[in-house]
Amino acid sequence: MGRLKQKGKAGAAKAYVTRTAAVKKLQCxxxxxxxxxxxxxxYPREPRSRKKANKGSSAPTNFYYAKDIAYLAHEPVLxxxxxxxxxxxxxxxxxxxxxxxxAKSLEENKPVYRLDHIIxxxxxxxxxAVRDIDDALCMIFLFASxxxxxxxxxxxxxxxxxxxxxxxxxxxxxxxxxxVFLSIKGVYYxxxxxxxxxxxxVPYQFTQTIPTDVDVRVMLTFLELYQTLLGFVFFKLYTDxxxxxxxxxxxKKDEGAAGVGAFSLQEAKDTRxxxxxxxxxxxxxxxxxxxxxxxxxxxxxxxxxxxxxxxxMTSVEAxxxxxxxxxxxxxxTEENPDEDTPSAPAFTTATLPTLKTLSTLPQSTSSKLxxxxxxxxxxxxxxxxxxxxxxxxxxxxxxxxxxxxGSPFDETDESITHVIIDRPAVQKPNETExxxxxxxxxxxxxxxxxxxxxxxxxxxxxxxxxxxxxxxxHLSPFGERADAYNPTAGLIGGEEDEEMDEExxxxxxxxxxxxxxxxxxxxxxxxxxxxxxAAAAAEDAAALxxxxxAAEAAGVDFGTFEKETKKAQKKxxxxxxPKEDEAEQDMNKMMMSNKQRKLYERMKYGEKKRTVERxxxxxxxxxxxxxxxxxxxxx
Numbered sequence: 181m182g183r184l185k186q187k188g189k190a191g192a193a194k195a196y197v198t199r200t201a202a203v204k205k206l207q208c209x210x211x212x213x214x215x216x217x218x219x220x221x222x223y224p225r226e227p228r229s230r231k232k233a234n235k236g237s238s239a240p241t242n243f244y245y246a247k248d249i250a251y252l253a254h255e256p257v258l259x260x261x262x263x264x265x266x267x268x269x270x271x272x273x274x275x276x277x278x279x280x281x282x283a284k285s286l287e288e289n290k291p292v293y294r295l296d297h298i299i300x301x302x303x304x305x306x307x308x309a310v311r312d313i314d315d316a317l318c319m320i321f322l323f324a325s326x327x328x329x330x331x332x333x334x335x336x337x338x339x340x341x342x343x344x345x346x347x348x349x350x351x352x353x354x355x356x357x358x359x360v361f362l363s364i365k366g367v368y369y370x371x372x373x374x375x376x377x378x379x380x381x382v383p384y385q386f387t388q389t390i391p392t393d394v395d396v397r398v399m400l401t402f403l404e405l406y407q408t409l410l411g412f413v414f415f416k417l418y419t420d421x422x423x424x425x426x427x428x429x430x431x432k433k434d435e436g437a438a439g440v441g442a443f444s445l446q447e448a449k450d451t452r453x454x455x456x457x458x459x460x461x462x463x464x465x466x467x468x469x470x471x472x473x474x475x476x477x478x479x480x481x482x483x484x485x486x487x488x489x490x491x492x493m494t495s496v497e498a499x500x501x502x503x504x505x506x507x508x509x510x511x512x513t514e515e516n517p518d519e520d521t522p523s524a525p526a527f528t529t530a531t532l533p534t535l536k537t538l539s540t541l542p543q544s545t546s547s548k549l550x551x552x553x554x555x556x557x558x559x560x561x562x563x564x565x566x567x568x569x570x571x572x573x574x575x576x577x578x579x580x581x582x583x584x585x586g587s588p589f590d591e592t593d594e595s596i597t598h599v600i601i602d603r604p605a606v607q608k609p610n611e612t613e614x615x616x617x618x619x620x621x622x623x624x625x626x627x628x629x630x631x632x633x634x635x636x637x638x639x640x641x642x643x644x645x646x647x648x649x650x651x652x653x654h655l656s657p658f659g660e661r662a663d664a665y666n667p668t669a670g671l672i673g674g675e676e677d678e679e680m681d682e683e684x685x686x687x688x689x690x691x692x693x694x695x696x697x698x699x700x701x702x703x704x705x706x707x708x709x710x711x712x713x714a715a716a717a718a719e720d721a722a723a724l725x726x727x728x729x730a731a732e733a734a735g736v737d738f739g740t741f742e743k744e745t746k747k748a749q750k751k752x753x754x755x756x757x758p759k760e761d762e763a764e765q766d767m768n769k770m771m772m773s774n775k776q777r778k779l780y781e782r783m784k785y786g787e788k789k790r791t792v793e794r795x796x797x798x799x800x801x802x803x804x805x806x807x808x809x810x811x812x813x814x815x
Contacts, residue, residue: 187235187236191232192227192228192232193233193234195227195233195245195246196225196233196243196244196246197244197245198241198242198244199213199224199244200241202244202249202252205249205253206249206252206258207262208258208261208262211397214401215401216252216257216258216261217244218401218402219295219298219404219405220251220252220255220302222244222248224243224244225243225245226243256293256297257293257298260291260292260293263291264290267286267290267291271286271287295405296408296412298405298408299408299412303409306413306416307376309409309412310374310376310378310413312409313413314378314379314380315406316406316409316410317344317347317378317380317410318380319399319402319406320340320343320344320403320407320410321340321344321380321381321382321383322383323337323340324337324340324343324344325383325385325388326388326390327388331390331397331400332390332396332400336400336403340403340407342426343407343410343414345439345442345443346414346418346425346443347414348440348568350414350417350418350421350423351568352440352571352572353421353423353445354373354421355548355572355573355574356547357369357370357371357568357569357573358370358377358634359635359657359658360657361635361654361656361657361658362627362628362631363656366381366383366384367381367382367384367565368380368656368658369381369382370657370658373417379658382565384562385562385564414426418448419448422447423446423447424445424447427443427444427445427446428446429442429443430442430443436584436586437583437585438584439564439567439586440564440567440568441567441586442586546573546637546638547574548573548574549573549574549575549633549634549637549638550573550574550633551573551575552597553575553576553597553598554576554578554589554593554595554596554597555570555575555576555577555578555596555598555600556577556578556579556596556598556599556600556622557579557580557583558580558599558600558601558602559582559583560601560602560603561601563583563584565627566600566630567579569630569631569634570630573634576589576595592618594618597622598623598624598625599624599625600627600629601624601625601626602626602627603647605624605648624646625642625645625646625647626645626646626647626649626651628651628654629644629645632652632654635657664794665793665794665797724745727745728741
């Protein structure tokens with residue numbers, strides 16, 4: 181007889197725990213429980229049957245895995261939170277009794293928890309950490325732009341601003357920026373770090389306010405985790421790049437609103453002790469011989485007998501054994517069929533790329549897109565945005581004193597090639613000849629030109645983005661579908677002509693129908709129409725040939741016959757294709773389960789909706805183009 185199962189002690193009732201039971205088991209407050217779950221990455225779960233998981237009750241509640249709660253019970257942060265609760269009670273008691281020395285001693289020994297072990301648990305490898313810093317960067321840049329109040333301290337905002345500047349410095353130094361998009365929410369950036377795509381959002385420099393309906397405590401808990409994560413990641417990135425971390429900050433430049441320019445990148449000096457190689461000593465016939473003596477003997481033998489193949493192979497093996505930067509070599513040894521030919525090689529070798537050789541390869545030209553150019557920012561353009569973009573792609577940039585200190589050159593510099601300006605062109609009445617000549621040499625472009633050049637991967641024509649002109653549409657470069665509507669692409673002439681021709685054919689057919697019923701009907705109209713219909717319905721070459729002869733007898737020339745035949749056949753194929761597709765889809769649906777069928781129908785509905793939207797936009801553009809051509813002809 182099997183073991184009897186008791187209700188509520190097996191299955192979902194045992195695998196899941198309610199939030200109330202979890203807080204009771206951990207003996208902590210609800211706020212501390214939320215903080216622990218955020219730090220450890222534990223989230224509520226949805227059981228298949230909420231009634232079974234809640235032991236027969238249907239009351240709404242949150243469920244967690246019982247194993248996750250048991251995992252939290254041994255967390256060091258939980259122990260520190262309990263110690264902090266005890267510390268708060270002792271401190272309040274000491275302050276109430278007036279024991280100031282005891283309160284000071286308690287404050288000095290305040291329990292503080294660290295999150296280093298949590299970072300190591302959640303991100304076993306460095307690539308995992310880099311892959312997951314998107315949200316961390318968004319949160320850091322958001323808090324760096326917030327005002328300080330009772331909930332958000334100035335120290336916290338200053339630390340977030342420092343981390344944001346450190347990330348921008350690294351991206352500019354390594355030229356890792358790839359895409360930029362100016363949206364309503366802010367500026368989206370995308371960079372490639374350690375072959376990982378990192379996308380983050382930076383809000384515009386407007387006055388920010390904290391909404392009242394947002395729980396700032398939850399966000400601060402996430403921020404606490406993200407600050408620790410970014411500290412680990414930035415230290416590794418800077419160390420691998422050979423830079424000092426954290427980068428030194430110039431206080432005077434920072435007070436003058438220099439921004440990222442207040443930090444300076446410095447190369448790290450290698451303070452590690454030199455590696456001493458211990459040579460192995462062997463006694464042979466009473467003589468002590470070391471590995472160094474062996475290498476010197478091999479070199480002397482090689483120098484004395486350079487043509488001996490055995491000596492050459494021995495020296496190669498010894499060199500490979502002692503070479504620290506070893507290259508992978510593919511041995512493609514093959515038998516030489518022609519041994520009598522001395523010029524034929526005995527074997528060929530092909531070197532495979534290593535990490536060292538890949539790092540020495542030249543970077544793509546798009547990463548140094550603005551290297552040949554020097555930019556000047558006008559006072560109304562956002563300096564932090566375009567300073568970051570231009571420097572990340574190798575360009576030089578300057579700005580007026582009203583935008584902050586630290587500009588490497590002034591407006592009169594002769595090396596300036598482009599001026600980024602966002603105001604209409606105004607003629608200066610007292611412009612000197614030198615200023616006029618300088619204006620002629622420079623290209624005045626609107627800020628969108630810089631971003632569109634980055635997304636296109638090449639330098640675009642400045643005429644479309646000239647000062648005061650209407651800009652072309654600014655499209656998102658992130659993951660667009662292949663069939664999405666692209667307003668920058670021109671209308672395909674073939675499709676437009678075909679649609680117009682089809683409309684003409686339809687109108688022509690209507691006119692023929694009217695002609696057939698009229699008294700002034702031409703004698704060749706009805707036979708020509710019958711020949712064209714027969715050509716459209718022709719299934720083989722013989723029927724098509726017969727229709728061609730009938731059209732020729734009716735007075736239709738070969739060019740018109742061929743054109744009309746292709747149009748009719750194409751229209752017939754379009755009419756037959758949906759029927760075949762529908763029949764095949766119905767057969768496939770019969771083999772699907774109910775869940776798969778519903779999912780498939782939702783997918784098809786979404787595709788159909790997107791196709792209709794794209795066709796509507798294309799039709800609007802086509803009508804606008806026709807209206808523009810009509811106005812051009814009338815004028």
